[in-house]
Amino acid sequence: xxxxxxxxxxxxxxxxxxxxxxxxxxxxxxxxxxxxxxxxxxxxxxxxxxxxxxxxxxxxxxxxxxxxxxxxxxxxxxxxxxxxxxxxxxxxxxxxxxxxxxxxxxxxxxxxxxxxxxxxxxxxxxxxxxxxxxxxxxxxxxxxxxxxxxxxxxxxxxxxxxxxxxxxxxxxxxxxxxxxxxxxxxxxxxxxxxxxxxxxxxxxxxxxxxxxxxxxxxxxxxxxxxxxxxxxxxxxxxxxxxxxxxxx
Amino acid sequence: xxxxxxxxxxxxxxxxxxxxxxxxxxxxxxxxxxxxxxxxxxxxxxxxxxxxxxxxxxxxxxxxxxxxxxxxxxxxxxxxxxxxxxxxxxxxxxxxxxxxxxxxxxxxxxxxxxxxxxxxxxxxxxxxxxxxxxxxxxxxxxxxxxxxxxxxxxxxxxxxxxxxxxxxxxxxxxxxxxxxxxxxxxxxxxxxxxxxxxxxxxxxxxxxxxxxxxxxxxxxxxxxxxxxxxxxxxxxxxxxxxxxxxxxxxxxxxxxxxxxxxxxxxxxxxxxxxxxxxxxxxxxxxxxxxxxxxxxxxxxxxxxxxxxxxxxxxxxxxxxxxxxxxxxxxxxxxxxxxxxxxxxxxxxxxxxxxxxxxxxxxxxxxxxxxxxxxxxxxxxxxxxxxxxxxxxxxxxxxxxxxxxxxxxxxxxxxxxxxxxxxxxxxxxxxxxxxxxxxxxxxxxxxxxxxxxxxxxxxxxxxxxxxxxxxxxxxxxxxxxxxxxxxxxxxxxxxxxxxxxxxxxxxxxxxxxxxxxxxxxxxxxxxxxxxxxxxxxxxxxxxxxxxxxxxxxxxxxxxxxxxxxxxxxxxxxxxxxxxxxxxxxxxxxxxxxxxxxxx
Numbered sequence: 001x002x003x004x005x006x007x008x009x010x011x012x013x014x015x016x017x018x019x020x021x022x023x024x025x026x027x028x029x030x031x032x033x034x035x036x037x038x039x040x041x042x043x044x045x046x047x048x049x050x051x052x053x054x055x056x057x058x059x060x061x062x063x064x065x066x067x068x069x070x071x072x073x074x075x076x077x078x079x080x081x082x083x084x085x086x087x088x089x090x091x092x093x094x095x096x097x098x099x100x101x102x103x104x105x106x107x108x109x110x111x112x113x114x115x116x117x118x119x120x121x122x123x124x125x126x127x128x129x130x131x132x133x134x135x136x137x138x139x140x141x142x143x144x145x146x147x148x149x150x151x152x153x154x155x156x157x158x159x160x161x162x163x164x165x166x167x168x169x170x171x172x173x174x175x176x177x178x179x180x181x182x183x184x185x186x187x188x189x190x191x192x193x194x195x196x197x198x199x200x201x202x203x204x205x206x207x208x209x210x211x212x213x214x215x216x217x218x219x220x221x222x223x224x225x226x227x228x229x230x231x232x233x234x235x236x237x238x239x240x241x242x243x244x245x246x247x248x
Numbered sequence: 249x250x251x252x253x254x255x256x257x258x259x260x261x262x263x264x265x266x267x268x269x270x271x272x273x274x275x276x277x278x279x280x281x282x283x284x285x286x287x288x289x290x291x292x293x294x295x296x297x298x299x300x301x302x303x304x305x306x307x308x309x310x311x312x313x314x315x316x317x318x319x320x321x322x323x324x325x326x327x328x329x330x331x332x333x334x335x336x337x338x339x340x341x342x343x344x345x346x347x348x349x350x351x352x353x354x355x356x357x358x359x360x361x362x363x364x365x366x367x368x369x370x371x372x373x374x375x376x377x378x379x380x381x382x383x384x385x386x387x388x389x390x391x392x393x394x395x396x397x398x399x400x401x402x403x404x405x406x407x408x409x410x411x412x413x414x415x416x417x418x419x420x421x422x423x424x425x426x427x428x429x430x431x432x433x434x435x436x437x438x439x440x441x442x443x444x445x446x447x448x449x450x451x452x453x454x455x456x457x458x459x460x461x462x463x464x465x466x467x468x469x470x471x472x473x474x475x476x477x478x479x480x481x482x483x484x485x486x487x488x489x490x491x492x493x494x495x496x497x498x499x500x501x502x503x504x505x506x507x508x509x510x511x512x513x514x515x516x517x518x519x520x521x522x523x524x525x526x527x528x529x530x531x532x533x534x535x536x537x538x539x540x541x542x543x544x545x546x547x548x549x550x551x552x553x554x555x556x557x558x559x560x561x562x563x564x565x566x567x568x569x570x571x572x573x574x575x576x577x578x579x580x581x582x583x584x585x586x587x588x589x590x591x592x593x594x595x596x597x598x599x600x601x602x603x604x605x606x607x608x609x610x611x612x613x614x615x616x617x618x619x620x621x622x623x624x625x626x627x628x629x630x631x632x633x634x635x636x637x638x639x640x641x642x643x644x645x646x647x648x649x650x651x652x653x654x655x656x657x658x659x660x661x662x663x664x665x666x667x668x669x670x671x672x673x674x675x676x677x678x679x680x681x682x683x684x685x686x687x688x689x690x691x692x693x694x695x696x697x698x699x700x701x702x703x704x705x706x707x708x709x710x711x712x713x714x715x716x717x718x719x720x721x722x723x724x725x726x727x728x729x730x731x732x733x734x735x736x737x738x739x740x741x742x743x744x745x746x747x748x749x750x751x752x753x754x755x756x757x758x759x760x761x762x763x764x765x766x767x768x769x770x771x772x773x774x775x776x777x778x779x780x781x782x783x784x785x786x787x788x789x790x791x792x793x794x795x796x797x798x799x800x801x802x803x804x805x806x807x808x809x810x811x812x813x814x815x816x817x818x819x820x821x822x823x824x825x826x827x828x829x830x831x832x833x834x835x836x837x838x839x840x841x842x843x844x845x846x
Contacts, residue, residue: 013761033506033604045715049767050759054306056473059509059600061401062310078603100444101764111307111421119409121368133365135377141370148370148402152309177409184368 053103063153122189147180156212172212172222276453280304281311283459283644283669290673316400317512319392320662322357341653342796435639446762450694452686468722478780495788496624503619505574537845633672654796710756
């Protein structure tokens with residue numbers, strides 16, 4: 001194995017690159033346990049202090065370091081350089097988001113959409129703490145657990161062709177997180193979320209391409225969440241024609 | 249375009265004419281991790297009229313609470329008691345804990361974890377649907393609640409998502425605080441850089457809570473995320489608040505070599521063995537009990553972290569560890585647990601080992617070595633999170649209340665950030681309600697800081713790279729302030745760090761852009777870390793005893809006569825420091841010997 005590899009890194013500074021990004025090449029070491037992020041840190045520390053990108057935990061749980069690596073959305077802390085030998089490795093910001101600078105993208109759109117799906121427990125009446133926990137069996141936990149594993153890394157938005165064409169689409173992670181609460185035995189808020197999710201840009205926007213599930217580093221399966229919810233929403237929407245709210 | 253920016257915009261739109269209105273809040277939180285978000289919710293629930301700013305250098309759900317794995321301790325079983333949790337915590341901390349704080353902590357921890365349950369935290373369950381608990385190091389009973397082995401991740405996302413309910417919580421996502429503004433003896437706001445635009449703003453507040461977490465990154469080998477630079481500790485220290493017990497650094501006994509990724513203590517709580525190169529469960533040689541096939545409370549692999557990390561060093565000295573390119577290791581053996589148990593109780597351990605170590609714990613041994621993990625010390629606070637500086641509060645790892653003493657027990661830090669995050673939030677809300685607007689002097693200070701940040705950092709050529717100074721700090725800290733320390737090496741470290749603090753002022757900043765300038769931030773973080781490192785080595789040098797995680801080979805015994813006391817380090821106006829000692833609060837548990845493996 002070669003002991004060095006070339007990174008081709010997208011560079012963009014709005015003050016200087018009015019015409020769009022350029023690519024800059026850096027040669028970095030490539031030991032077998034180095035991830036793409038280690039390569040970027042080598043550049044930042046030793047070669048070029050002006051390169052900007054986000055990172056934090058380096059163990060695939062904080063969701064900061066999503067980028068496009070050789071065309072695919074990846075967590076760069078969990079993507080090994082050696083897997084791309086002999087190189088080069090092309091590193092770009094995540095697609096489908098505005099680019100702020102170099103490898104930093106603007107994810108405010110997701111942050112706003114997340115809040116709209118009310119990702120918190122909604123109940124008609126709260127149980128007092130003095131009465132202890134809500135009982136939830138392991139099977140009930142299993143029912144939503146997968147969707148609670150989302151780290152908000154935005155790889156699914158970067159991979160989603162629907163979101164790429166229609167930025168109003170609420171998107172895979174936000175829908176999966178809505179489902180995470182809808183399916184939680186402690187929650188009674190599915191009706192409130194239905195109004196948001198059943199809008200055009202909600203679940204109906206998804207054409208079930210399934211790219212979101214393929215790229216998810218945590219096996220959340222947003223595509224499955226969306227399909228499952230479409231069925232639920234169709235039934236609930238039908239019910240509204242026939243039954244008053246109290247009976248649902 | 250961003251939520252955080254949009255939310256704070258209305259405050260600016262009120263301005264008419266040329267003068268921009270300074271953003272202003274009742275309570276401002278520096279940091280949006282577990283402690284910060286818990287505090288934010290507590291403030292909103294204490295007084296719904298108060299406006300709350302969460303100023304965080306990362307999106308809150310990226311905060312390092314996300315990496316906590318094993319669990320959160322709180323008494324819930326019938327066979328357990330608050331006194332037993334208190335005793336484990338106090339003895340675990342080698343009697344440097346304040347017992348009134350510990351009593352409040354164990355009392356309030358169960359309701360805090362229950363509240364998280366009501367907010368939707370996916371705690372692991374018993375078959376009948378009740379909360380499940382597991383054993384943990386240094387704990388005499390099963391009381392560690394867990395969400396598989398991603399407890400911190402689930403707690404943080406539950407808190408963050410729940411915080412979205414509160415309309416008075418204004419987020420400044422990806423804003424980096426550079427200074428606390430103090431006038432008339434009280435903290436009245438901060439200066440912060442909006443990373444995205446590069447804009448430098450004064451944000452005033454009637455109270456400020458520092459909840460920025462720890463500072464593991466002052467060391468080269470740490471489980472801590474890159475963002476853990478002791479920012480809040482340094483901000484408070486520079487503003488005039490003392491830091492407490494900074495010499496106590498926790499090494500977690502089981503990190504993966506090279507990456508320093510944590511392999512949770514839950515792996516041992518579920519029955520894992522620590523073995524040396526001969527396959528021998530070496531902890532039995534270090535007064536930690538006798539090996540049994542199943543885990544035994546407060547014994548062997550379930551001993552406290554300080555003692556286990558010290559035992560590792562002794563094994564290295566005996567030549568009984570395994571050499572690797574990344575230093576000596578021992579092995580964590582989970583093979584006898586079986587795939588089913590590993591997948592259900594500690595799946596993240598397997599995921600991390602497969603990904604980063606190319607090892608499958610179902611069939612192979614995991615190489616591990618001690619790794620810097622947690623800061624027992626922090627900003628000195630009382631039992632309500634108040635620092636001696638009016639208007640300034642602190643909570644979570646950034647603070648020292650102190651419940652952790654000389655060694656924190658695993659699974660106490662997550663309930664700590666809830667209990668004391670909530671307490672600090674309530675206290676700050678009450679204080680803020682009685683304060684006036686920020687003074688003109690504070691606004692002038694903000695302007696000065698703005699020109700410092702622009703002039704010093706964006707218009708000069710430096711002499712050396714940031715990484716060069718940082719590497720030297722790392723080397724100095726590892727050599728002097730590691731698991732075992734000596735006066736001689738600490739004395740040298742004090743001198744070296746003094747030099748590095750001069751050199752950091754002359755580092756090169758190639759990046760002259762305002763937009764997301766991470767190089768300027770890295771220089772500021774390094775400067776924070778050097779202040780924190782200086783506090784660590786100075787207090788470690790002066791503590792001439794061995795207690796908990798602070799082991800001096802030149803003073804190998806605990807010395808209650810001289811040092812049953814917290815160190816408080818103050819920064820003097822000339823940048824030097826002064827250390828004084830504060831008695832430990834003892835309520836019902838007089839100092840005694842720490843006994844494990846009985």
